[in-house]
Amino acid sequence: MKYYSLNNPNEFVSFKEALTKGLAPDKGLYFPESIPVLGQGFIDILPYLSNTEIAYEVLKHFVGEEIPERDFKKIVEEAFDFELPTVALDSKTAVLELFHGPSMAFKDVGARFMAGCLSYFEKESFDGEDLHILVATSGDTGGAVAAGFYGKPGVKVHVLYPKGKVSEFQEHQLTSLGDNIYSYAVNGDFDKCQHIVKQAFIDPNINLSLSSANSINIGRWLSQMIYYFIAYKDLNNPKDLAISVPSGNFGNICAGLVAREMGLPIKQFIAATNANDTVVRFMETKLYAPNPTVATISNAMDVSNPSNFVRIQELLGGSLANFEAHSYSDAQAIEAISELYQDYNYVSEPHGAIAYLGLQKYLKQDPEARGLFLATAHPVKFMEVLPDHIQEKAAVGVAMPESQWPRPQHREIVDYASFVNSLESYVVS
Ligand SMILES: *Cc1c(COP(=O)(O)O)cnc(C)c1O
Numbered sequence: 001m002k003y004y005s006l007n008n009p010n011e012f013v014s015f016k017e018a019l020t021k022g023l024a025p026d027k028g029l030y031f032p033e034s035i036p037v038l039g040q041g042f043i044d045i046l047p048y049l050s051n052t053e054i055a056y057e058v059l060k061h062f063v064g065e066e067i068p069e070r071d072f073k074k075i076v077e078e079a080f081d082f083e084l085p086t087v088a089l090d091s092k093t094a095v096l097e098l099f100h101g102p103s104m105a106f107k108d109v110g111a112r113f114m115a116g117c118l119s120y121f122e123k124e125s126f127d128g129e130d131l132h133i134l135v136a137t138s139g140d141t142g143g144a145v146a147a148g149f150y151g152k153p154g155v156k157v158h159v160l161y162p163k164g165k166v167s168e169f170q171e172h173q174l175t176s177l178g179d180n181i182y183s184y185a186v187n188g189d190f191d192k193c194q195h196i197v198k199q200a201f202i203d204p205n206i207n208l209s210l211s212s213a214n215s216i217n218i219g220r221w222l223s224q225m226i227y228y229f230i231a232y233k234d235l236n237n238p239k240d241l242a243i244s245v246p247s248g249n250f251g252n253i254c255a256g257l258v259a260r261e262m263g264l265p266i267k268q269f270i271a272a273t274n275a276n277d278t279v280v281r282f283m284e285t286k287l288y289a290p291n292p293t294v295a296t297i298s299n300a301m302d303v304s305n306p307s308n309f310v311r312i313q314e315l316l317g318g319s320l321a322n323f324e325a326h327s328y329s330d331a332q333a334i335e336a337i338s339e340l341y342q343d344y345n346y347v348s349e350p351h352g353a354i355a356y357l358g359l360q361k362y363l364k365q366d367p368e369a370r371g372l373f374l375a376t377a378h379p380v381k382f383m384e385v386l387p388d389h390i391q392e393k394a395a396v397g398v399a400m401p402e403s404q405w406p407r408p409q410h411r412e413i414v415d416y417a418s419f420v421n422s423l424e425s426y427v428v429s
Contacts, residue, residue, distance in 0.1 A: 075116030111148035114219030248301030272358030
């Protein structure tokens with residue numbers, strides 16, 4: 001499979017190059033040259049395949065000959081080695097839980113798949129020099145990427161997070177792994193972390209081989225399409241399936257749309273957002289006009305200019321058929337968390353609850369449909385915002401970080417120069 005930049009449809013690169021570069025040199029997102037169609041035969045046998053078999057059969061088309069079968073099977077097995085259960089709430093509504101991985105957010109699968117592929121190529125062409133991955137995180141991404149690369153030879157991960165602006169739970173995840181994972185608490189906000197990373201990429205004085213693990217990377221983006229195949233299988237090949245996806249950067253839902261292009265019969269996709277409603281307004285007015293980003297309690301979706309929207313447009317063209325988008329406030333999300341608990345005894349958190357609201361809205365107008373919404377984070381990660389009577393339920397069965405992890409280790413960063421100092425001292429040591 002070859003990939004082209006959405007800024008230049010005439011130049012193609014290999015899977016390896018698109019994966020290693022992340023973003024094309026012309027700043028365009030990479031997109032597969034064609035979407036393979038799997039045929040009804042494959043859909044019919046889904047119930048007989050394991051999750052890793054499905055992942056292998058689907059994703060092999062996007063990697064082609066570049067990774068040998070044996071190595072690729074191993075990468076897929078490692079990326080999908082935790083449960084992705086579909087839980088039925090009633091005969092019409094089910095929830096796909098994507099939060100049972102090491103960082104308890106759905107980004108684990110994508111991060112692990114990307115880490116597996118990148119480490120494979122790094123090992124193949126290892127010239128004695130480590131690859132350094134720089135990640136700026138507002139909380140969830142850094143934990144998933146760090147866990148994905150933890151212990152991988154030839155790769156070092158540097159995670160920058162805004163000091164005091166991630167939850168205690170997240171800070172433990174970001175700082176206590178050790179080994180090839182280095183953490184930096186930046187005195188500033190997420191934008192400052194991102195700024196430092198961007199500066200490092202263009203700094204001629206840094207003589208390290210640098211890469212990013214951004215969510216637009218094809219390794220992270222494409223592997224998410226497997227969720228949809230797995231849910232379809234677990235629901236026993238349902239007719240008229242509508243899926244609601246809590247969306248921020250729109251990578252996850254865009255992967256779902258690719259799955260549909262490949263032949264997975266999904267009737268409707270619903271993008272559910274928080275107050276950052278650029279796509280919702282676009283669907284109404286056809287004007288793409290991002291507002292400044294608003295902080296919400298579903299903070300992993302606080303994105304006002306979603307990078308993957310250009311991929312959605314490439315995929316669906318101008319029509320955007322069987323795709324809708326709705327936005328919900330913090331108050332509505334909290335109300336939905338209470339409703340899910342009261343009606344179904346189900347413990348949710350703001351991201352999943354927003355997806356639930358989007359699904360409810362759709363099911364009212366299409367009562368024949370089966371509905372699925374995606375739960376992208378473990379409720380315990382958002383304990384602070386859950387109603388009191390639900391908080392204790394959220395923690396049931398979860399080992400809290402204090403007891404699970406050793407003391408956090410990180411360097412304090414005040415500016416770009418102090419980051420470079422720390423980076424260099426880490427690399428030498
Ligand atoms: C990243 C994230 C999202 C949004 O996913 P996108 O692919 O960026 O749309 C939703 N929920 C949680 C918990 C996340 O971490």
